[in-house]
Amino acid sequence: MSVQTLTILGATGSIGGSTLDVVRRHPDRYRVFALTAFQRMAELADLCREFRPDCAVAATAEQAAALAGALRADGIATEVLWGEQGLIQVAAHEQVDAVMAAIVGAAGLESALAAARAGKRVLLANKEALVMAGPVFMAAVRENGAVLLPIDSEHNAIFQSLPRGFSRNLDDDGVRRILLTASGGPFRTTPAEAMAAVTPAQAVAHPKWSMGPKISVDSATLMNKGLEVIEASFLFNLPAERIDVVVHPQSIIHSLVEYVDGSVLAQLGNPDMRTPIAHALAYPERIDSGVAPLDLFQVARLDFEAPDLERFPCLGLAYRALREGGRSPAVLNAANEVAVAAFLDGRIGFAAIPRLIAAVLDEVGTSAVHSLGDVREADRLARQAALGRVAGH
Incomplete structure (x- = not known):
């Protein structure tokens, strides 16, 4: 078994942390080449002490100098880079096999694109890379032989529910449409008249997932689901009319694919990001992720409802942008x-x-x-x- 060398962009975030948890379980399969962080330098230093990467990337020159000094004092020879160019360098480095692109927002576009242009296996958790630059990003994947594996639980579920080696023309694979599930966020049952008074603290309290503040607010407005609709359109080459959103509060079914023969295939599992991460890290094999087995008897019921576009207009705006x-x-x-x-x-x-x-x-x-x-x-x-x-x- 060959060892896969990894760069983890956004190592101190929730996706980065879950990735490193899976890596810890399989030291014979994975070696960390580079870790990056934007603000949490103390956490990045601790991760460097644990994983001894070749490189680390900080946001500023001052942060990089301080981190390098702290690591040298501990006898760790990790090279510390900084800024956008540092991110691009570790994403495209010739020693790197796979890149976990987990920097949130527009800030993650350039490094994720660099990984695609370098022909890497790109584990894409940064949906904004496709939302912002879908045609450019997908062209880079095709032209450079990169392997693009989605990390969002919904897109990973779709990927798992499609035929192995599916084409970019899903008509050839008999796909009628895809259905993205949404938890509905913390305000699924909140009266519409109360929405204007929502506070930031309420908005970041997601009922199912532990995430950063920005993505938590996006989940509360359903903009996160809207961004996922756009991402799905580019990933799977489908128009807006063949991508539907289904509110599923239990977050057990992560998404579904409907075929022309009436079959609907779904991927189920406990709501834990280590499942899609482990799937993408090992693809096409399967490895232990550390996620508890799904107990359907404990779940007991699965509910579904249509999204309320009047209460959550951000989802409608995302469909508008995709159609435009x-x-x-x-x-x-x-x-x-x-x-x-x-x-x-x-x-x-x-x-x-x-x-x-x-x-x-x-x-x-x-x-x-x-x-x-x-x-x-x-x-x-x-x-x-x-x-x-x-x-x-």
Whole structure:
């Protein structure tokens, strides 16, 4: 058995932590080449002491110098890089077999794209890379022979429910549509009139998953599901009309694929991100993830309902951006990042998030995306427009 060499982008986040938990269980299969972090330098230092990676990447030169000094004092020879170029270097390094792309938001695009361009096995947990730059990213995967494996539990479930070696034309595989499940977040049953008073503390208290504040707010607005719809469109080459969202509060069925013969295949499991991570790390094999076996008798029931687009307009906005195409998904993502940050800072209310995003989509408009430069410009214009609206709120 050959040892797989890993770079983990976003090692101190929830996905990074779950990845390292799986790696710990299989020291004979995986070696950590690089670990990166944005702010949690003490945690990154501890991980470097444990895994002894060749490289680590910090956000700033000052952080890198401090981390390098701390590691040298412990006799650890890890090379410490910093900034975007450091991330790109460890994502594309010739010694790296696989890259866990788990940096949240637009900040993770460049390094994930570098891994694809270098022909790596890309374990994609950064959905924004496809939301912002789907055509560019998928072209890089195809042209450079990269292997793209989805980590989002929903997309990984779809991947597992498709035929092995499925084509980019799912009509050839007899697929009618895919169904993405959603927990419904913390406000699934909250009265509509109470939504405007939602606080940041309430919004980050997800009923099923332990996640960072930004993605938790996205789950509360259902924007996270909207971003997943866009991601699924690029991953599986399907239009918006063949991607449906089903609210499933138990989060046991992670997504489903419906075939033309009436069959519906689903992937089930306990809500634990180590399952899709272990699947992608070992694919096409299977390894122990540390996740407890699913006890259907304890679960007892599975419920399903349609999403309420009036209560959760962000999901409808994501479908709008997907149908418009071009730079609209990148504009949607940028406006959402600004709006969520403003909400978490107390500068706008919860109900203002979708209003701000809709206004920015209207203001910036759409145009074709041919290059990463087009994506960056769309992101810049959308952030500028969104920040202007936050300031005038």
